[in-house]
Structure formats: C-alpha cells, structure tokens
Amino acid sequence: MTRDEHLAWCKRRALEYVDHGNLLQAWASMGSDMSKHPETRNHPGLELGMGLMMTGDLSRKDAMRRFIEGFQ
Numbered sequence: 598m599t600r601d602e603h604l605a606w607c608k609r610r611a612l613e614y615v616d617h618g619n620l621l622q623a624w625a626s627m628g629s630d631m632s633k634h635p636e637t638r639n640h641p642g643l644e645l646g647m648g649l650m651m652t653g654d655l656s657r658k659d660a661m662r663r664f665i666e667g668f669q
Contacts, residue, residue: 600636604668607631611665620661624650627665642668 598606607630614623624646631637646664649655655664 603634
C-alpha cells in the first residue's frame with residue numbers, strides 16, 4: 598500500500614468514529630493506524646494532535662473532523 602493509500606485508509610477509519618461521536622476513539626484509531634506504515638509512523642500531525650487533545654481543542658466533532666481531514 599502506498600503512503601497516500603494508507604493515509605486515506607487511516608482517515609476513513611478515524612472519521613467513522615467521529616461520525617458516531619466517539620472522538621477519543623477517533624484519535625486513538627488515527628494514531629494507531631498511522632503507526633502501521635513506515636512513511637506515516639512519525640507524522641508531525643500526531644504530536645500536534647496529542648497536544649490539541651490535551652487542551653480540549655479537538656473536543657467537538659467538527660474540529661476533530663477538520664483535523665483528521667487535514668492530514669497530508
């Protein structure tokens with residue numbers, strides 16, 4: 598699987614949790630899935646997202662959705 602294909606897969610899985618209102622699991626899914634591919638394993642967005650989770654900035658569905666969709 599290419600990096601882009603893997604990233605799209607990660608996003609789809611995480612956004613399913615967002616759609617069901619489970620934002621903590623959405624974030625856990627994104628982090629876990631990103632770690633499964635060598636080209637996404639150390640993505641800087643993961644560290645940024647953890648900080649945003651800790652400050653509550655990703656505590657709304659729309660904020661989490663935008664953040665996940667923004668991964669490149």
